[in-house]
């Protein structure tokens with residue numbers, strides 16, 4: 083598939099990097115861009131050489147939200163009946179390999195929601211997060227009202243969603259929305275370092291870890307703990323578990339087979 087609204091590349095033959103590329107619209111997210119993003123994620127997920135993916139934007143904007151110009155003409159029947167705005171937004175949830183959001187600049191509305199759909203966010207010090215939909219007479223429509231409270235707690239989530247204010251990178255890190263904040267010129271180095279580190283581990287353990295954390299994030303505690311327990315047990319059926327523990331006991335570096 084030829085891409086017009088994203089750029090796709092591979093780093094070190096192992097990390098799939100997807101750059102949102104509508105700079106004039108601050109990477110506003112429309113159906114074509116989201117279709118392309120979904121196709122690129124699926125293609126990397128199906129590629130055995132790839133162990134981790136990164137979604138990033140420009141220095142000024144990760145993404146400034148769903149495309150307001152495209153949305154402006156829609157009525158209820160279009161968005162509910164045709165699901166014109168967010169019909170293809172959940173593709174990312176079907177991706178098994180880890181996806182890291184590398185955020186610099188604005189991550190607003192659907193941009194913040196897209197970053198939150200990734201497995202974790204590493205932010206540049208110029209990043210700004212927000213759910214300003216209230217200013218447009220709507221509410222977040224791609225999971226913002228659900229994922230923000232899980233990430234930030236109810237008080238901050240209500241503050242963000244009801245006032246539409248932006249949160250800077252320092253507040254986002256303090257609040258648990260992002261895992262790390264680095265200088266803008268170090269963002270990709272830091273993100274690729276994390277991605278390459280993940281690529282070194284057993285892919286089976288990486289899948290199990292991601293599925294288990296998501297079980298906690300998306301469901302109830304008892305169910306999540308039981309799911310984690312079963313995945314933990316299942317990994318004892320892999321060669322990588324034997325290798326990882328033997329390597330530790332014998333003070334050598336593990337050589338995982340399933341990478």
Ligand code: CAA
Nearest residue numbers: 106107108110146147148149150151191192214222223224
């Ligand atoms: N959709 C479409 N176009 C957008 C856009 C968006 N979400 N955000 C920015 N743009 C466009 C602007 O219209 C402008 O285009 P022109 O040059 O043709 O006028 C260009 O990008 C540059 O933007 P600004 O001139 O506004 O840049 P700025 O630096 O002054 O401000 C900003 C930056 C604060 C991000 C501002 O652009 C802004 O507030 N954007 C809208 C943010 C927003 O409301 N996002 C939520 C969208 S709704 C949503 O996402 C629903 C959902 O949950 C799925």
